[in-house]
Amino acid sequence: EDMDGDTVFECLDNNGMTTVLDMDKEQKNALHQMIRDGSIVPGKTSLDISQATRTKNKISLPPGKINIKAKNRAPPGRNLATITGTKRFLAIKVEDTNGLQLPDSTAAISDNIFGTGHHNDAV
Numbered sequence: 001e002d003m004d005g006d007t008v009f010e011c012l013d014n015n016g017m018t019t020v021l022d023m024d025k026e027q028k029n030a031l032h033q034m035i036r037d038g039s040i041v042p043g044k045t046s047l048d049i050s051q052a053t054r055t056k057n058k059i060s061l062p063p064g065k066i067n068i069k070a071k072n073r074a075p076p077g078r079n080l081a082t083i084t085g086t087k088r089f090l091a092i093k094v095e096d097t098n099g100l101q102l103p104d105s106t107a108a109i110s111d112n113i114f115g116t117g118h119h120n121d122a123v
Contacts, residue, residue, distance in 0.1 A: 007028065020057065021061065022061065023060075046068070
């Protein structure tokens with residue numbers, strides 16, 4: 001099956017930088033299929049690119065099968081960050097050039113983001 005020719009896949013390195021992944025049509029179709037069947041999870045599963053050719057702006061895979069690094073597969077379930085300490089956030093209520101903005105008060109916005117209000121929605 002021929003997938004959308006405009007789809008661009010990128011590799012994310014350990015420094016948070018992305019590089020375009022250059023593949024042939026069969027490899028793109030195979031990657032789409034692996035995403036659909038859950039054998040890879042975008043942003044989680046590592047591909048073996050050890051045989052790829054790297055340039056400044058792209059990584060070209062060699063012809064053939066796309067290989068997954070089994071040791072780096074994402075664990076099942078949620079992948080939550082472990083963070084301690086004080087984290088500061090800024091919520092901004094924006095008014096556009098036409099004077100439109102959310103009707104919520106700043107207190108309601110704060111409650112929606114940070115859960116600072118009183119709730120009757122306990123589960």
